Amino acid sequence: MAGPRYSPNFEEYIVCPFDSAHRIMPVRLSYHLTRCAKNFQASKMVRCPFNSCHLHSVGDMQTHVIDCPDRSALERYKLPDKLPPVEPQPCNFTVECSEDWDSEPPAPTYNPSTYCEKAFIIRNPQGAPPAARREFRESEKKRFQENKEF
Template identity: 70%
Template sequence: MSEKNYFVGGPNFEEYIVCPYDSVHRITPIRLANHLIRCAKNHSSSKMVRCPFNSNHLLSVGNMQKHVIECPNRSSLERHKLPDMLPPVEPRASDFVVESSEDWDAEPPTPTYNPQIYCEQEFVIRKIQGKPPAARREFRERERRRFKEMN
């Protein structure tokens, strides 16, 4: 009997992770935690154990002891327990200070911008909102007079 090889894929198929409960399930790493919760309900009889260092690592009881020794997330716990024994995750920042005469907290010498004053002095079409019809009519008349005076 000939063996059939099916291409199962699509864009970025290499980024998918195989579900530990069902090998047919392919999940993106971002959605893995949610999928494991849902899939565990369907496979309640399986004897899978979660890794103490990363809850997304799910293995059988027999493979867990080997995984705990080799887990890539173990270093974060070791670094937390013994911070002086392991090298730091990132190099520590040096105490480098640059002397400067600038004071960024001082107020600027220019006045602040007021959009209301700018719109009153320039050819900007304004619209009044939230007023009764009589007030809107009066505002439009004042705007017409303002535009005629500017011309």
């Protein structure tokens, strides 16, 4: 038995300006338009100067250029001082706090090798030659036998 099937959400799809039967995901729109334009070469569609995915007839293009949502990016580029910023400027405020995270902590620092030498932890020397590993194992065996405080 197959798993649950998920139906596509057709509300997220965009209708192709060349053929209204084509429904395209927004991510694939630019790819689809270049391929679909080859099939509809006789159509008099014009690309928007602000977004190449906006295709309109010659008559509709004048009204689209005025109302295009991508036009604001060009306007912001040409007139950065006359338009409000895209995002509001962050307000600079400070919070008074008695903690100083830059000062040294009151506890001593942790050294794992000294801790392992004092505690009953089995260690394994990495990258040592066989003779050194054998010698290390013997010294560890003596250390465990001398400090039997279980």
